[in-house]
Amino acid sequence: MVDRSTAEFKSYVDAYERASLLELGAQADAARWRLHPSSQVSYIIDRNINYTNVCVADCKFCAFYRRPRHLEGYVLSFEEIGRKIEELKALGGVQILMQGGHNPYIPFEWYLDLLRYIKRHHPIHIHAFSPSEVDFFAGRFGMSIETVLRELMAAGLDSIPGGGGEILVQEIRDRVAKKKAGADRWLEVMEVAHGLGLKTSVTMMYGLGETSADRIEHLFRVREVQARSNGFTAFICWPLQPEHTALEYLGKTDAVTYLRTQAMARIVLDNVPNIQASWVTMGPKIGQVALRFGANDFGSLMMEENVVSAAGTTWRMTLPEMHRLISDAGYQPVKRRQDYTLLPEAA
Numbered sequence: 001m002v003d004r005s006t007a008e009f010k011s012y013v014d015a016y017e018r019a020s021l022l023e024l025g026a027q028a029d030a031a032r033w034r035l036h037p038s039s040q041v042s043y044i045i046d047r048n049i050n051y052t053n054v055c056v057a058d059c060k061f062c063a064f065y066r067r068p069r070h071l072e073g074y075v076l077s078f079e080e081i082g083r084k085i086e087e088l089k090a091l092g093g094v095q096i097l098m099q100g101g102h103n104p105y106i107p108f109e110w111y112l113d114l115l116r117y118i119k120r121h122h123p124i125h126i127h128a129f130s131p132s133e134v135d136f137f138a139g140r141f142g143m144s145i146e147t148v149l150r151e152l153m154a155a156g157l158d159s160i161p162g163g164g165g166e167i168l169v170q171e172i173r174d175r176v177a178k179k180k181a182g183a184d185r186w187l188e189v190m191e192v193a194h195g196l197g198l199k200t201s202v203t204m205m206y207g208l209g210e211t212s213a214d215r216i217e218h219l220f221r222v223r224e225v226q227a228r229s230n231g232f233t234a235f236i237c238w239p240l241q242p243e244h245t246a247l248e249y250l251g252k253t254d255a256v257t258y259l260r261t262q263a264m265a266r267i268v269l270d271n272v273p274n275i276q277a278s279w280v281t282m283g284p285k286i287g288q289v290a291l292r293f294g295a296n297d298f299g300s301l302m303m304e305e306n307v308v309s310a311a312g313t314t315w316r317m318t319l320p321e322m323h324r325l326i327s328d329a330g331y332q333p334v335k336r337r338q339d340y341t342l343l344p345e346a347a
């Protein structure tokens with residue numbers, strides 16, 4: 001557990017709340033250059049595939065899901081998923097990010113068959129099933145986390161996205177996502193995955209009514225797991241998109257809060273190699289500024305995004321636009337692989 005009374009913890013909360021924006025940016029930028037002493041900014045071309053929107057978790061911040069038997073509920077067929085992958089490959093895409101709701105009607109064999117189908121007919125890197133889904137599978141099918149992951153890996157799973165992290169403080173999760181994997185369990189899934197050799201990303205969605213100390217605790221918990229398992233490749237944070245959700249009354253946090261939060265992440269998470277800018281939620285201009293606030297990666301040129309966009313504002317861009325934005329901010333855009341190694345030629 002995180003001890004909030006230590007001098008280190010207090011100093012980070014103090015910096016988060018009181019340091020000037022530019023001071024935080026300068027510290028985060030210095031940390032970024034220590035880890036990545038080059039003006040290259042990476043990005044990836046991938047596609048978000050949400051295989052089902054049927055879910056029983058009822059997260060209060062989610063406008064994407066539909067309860068079972070709702071007329072708008074869906075499960076994608078293997079063929080539809082295959083078509084989406086081929087469209088992605090035609091644009092030079094190298095991975096799919098596949099996540100879905102906690103759908104109680106899908107048997108475990110379906111997931112294994114899906115992974116095998118993709119690897120056999122549309123081979124690509126499969127970044128899929130957030131810790132909340134893995135925890136749901138374990139509970140639903142009476143298996144340990146390790147067994148679930150081993151079976152998914154044997155069928156073709158390559159890495160795990162950091163979705164569903166929100167704020168890794170139990171009191172906050174109890175208020176907004178009570179039925180989903182708790183903070184300890186979410187981190188446990190990640191640590192088991194790392195132990196099995198799976199790399200994962202890690203996220204934070206803030207603006208759920210938590211305090212600054214809650215956000216810093218989230219970062220400390222990530223750093224603590226990373227010190228043991230070293231499997232987190234990248235951190236990305238974004239604010240709650242409250243429109244059309246039960247948390248609409250909380251309102252939206254602003255761009256300054258985003259930049260301060262991302263900067264703190266770069267400063268605290270000295271053992272997580274990459275920080276991704278979230279231009280999808282913050283827009284391209286703030287995405288550019290984020291490169292001076294600790295981010296060394298411009299994230300994904302996503303062909304499809306359904307979850308955040310269901311709750312309102314999201315942004316899209318073309319490859320030339322992405323290159324221009326990165327270049328105009330003073331960096332060199334470089335396409336990367338799913339493991340964050342850079343591809344030799346700028347695409």
Ligand code: SF4
Pocket residue numbers: 055056057058059062063064065100101102132180
């Ligand atoms: S965020 Fe995910 S787990 Fe929560 S309700 Fe939406 S689809 Fe379900």
